[in-house]
Amino acid sequence: MGNEINDTNAVAEQAPKARPRKVTQAQDAQAQILDAIDELFYREGARAVGVDAIVKRAGVNKMSLYRQFASKDALMLHYLAGREARFWKYFDASVAKHPGKPREQLQQVFVDMAERVGRPGYRGCPFVNIAVEFPDPAHPVRGVVAENKKQLMARLLKLATQAGARDPQALADGAALLIEGGYTATQTYAPGHPLIAALPQVAAAMIATACDAAD
């Protein structure tokens, strides 16, 4: 509601010790912080990025950060929540391209993933990265990672079942391994490595073997 932008640019009267001060709404600061960590944590790693770098990029003050978030751990949880939402947005978009055709849906997941992670500068799966950065399984971030992968496995199993695989769990396992492998290969090999481009074909062969009649 209500008020206009504060005009801090009125320099008509310069008080001797009064310095123009930028006043930000709490929610604005929060949004800027979330934008900053989404970029910084992903690009450089949560462990490597300090709060000073975060506030600098967000353009807010450090105290503004700590009045919105309890700790850096809390920041990481918010970061992961945002990344998880984005992940499912991608996943659902792939599925939505082939309504009622689970086999094509599963295949499309790999096609879109290969396109996405194959781009130069791709930095890998944020869940994989943060799991590696925080080896302690009891660390809060590990819970978010586990939950994401658990739901992913459930979705894969559902698709494999709907696709008519003889052994749906086996196909879901294979798909899950290929997904983790595709993510990781972008870092150990390279985002543009032919291995990444081969991901859809490898998945296609796996799906075909699992679904087509053989025995």
Add this chain to the structure above:
Amino acid sequence: MGNEINDTNAVAEQAPKARPRKVTQAQDAQAQILDAIDELFYREGARAVGVDAIVKRAGVNKMSLYRQFASKDALMLHYLAGREARFWKYFDASVAKHPGKPREQLQQVFVDMAERVGRPGYRGCPFVNIAVEFPDPAHPVRGVVAENKKQLMARLLKLATQAGARDPQALADGAALLIEGGYTATQTYAPGHPLIAALPQVAAAMIATACDAAD
């Protein structure tokens, strides 16, 4: 009242403080340091482990470390060299179990790997981990990782070719993706997750599809 605490600068006259001092050979200290980093870097991550923790665990002095190694980066390179040797020892051991049978050799790589990485407390592929911890592709450690994976791909391609795959490169790509996926899944899922145990079966199906006559 003491001014003896006050002067930390000039310690001229003091009682003879003869203290027993442990003297270690340089090579002994070096070996202890290498043992320490092999454990610490792998267990907690190279980024999370400080040199103070290293010298403490190695039982040597910090200066002894810096007289043997130029920097922490140099330590990480030594660590990776050791890990690479161990990796190829495992790989060659799997291959050696089936002389002259490339298809069984390739399969055995997955069987042994699943057993190894499925153990509780497994902390993932050291190359994957350090690549994630140091996002900058120009960092020295990334070169070691790239070289290891490049050689792995070459070995996989060789095995796939010898195994008579119709498209050896496709099989090698699939195998490489499964390997990366198996490593990573131990961290994002868990070392004891059924997904890891399913790795050999998934690989077996992939190998069969790639090698058995179809068209």
Add this chain to the structure above:
DNA sequence: GAATGATGTTACCGATCGGTAACAATGCTT
């Protein structure tokens, strides 16, 4: 206009980071 609570700013905390200077003690060589 005064009170009030939210925000901005500065300065600081203890701990740890990777790395080093300076010097005391040792062992080996001659």
Add this chain to the structure above:
DNA sequence: AAGCATTGTTACCGATCGGTAACATCATTC
């Protein structure tokens, strides 16, 4: 015994880590 290089020890460096106290300034409400 004397010299000498190597090793052990302490104490320290500047930078950065995550996090906070204290206070100045703001916007809003009474």
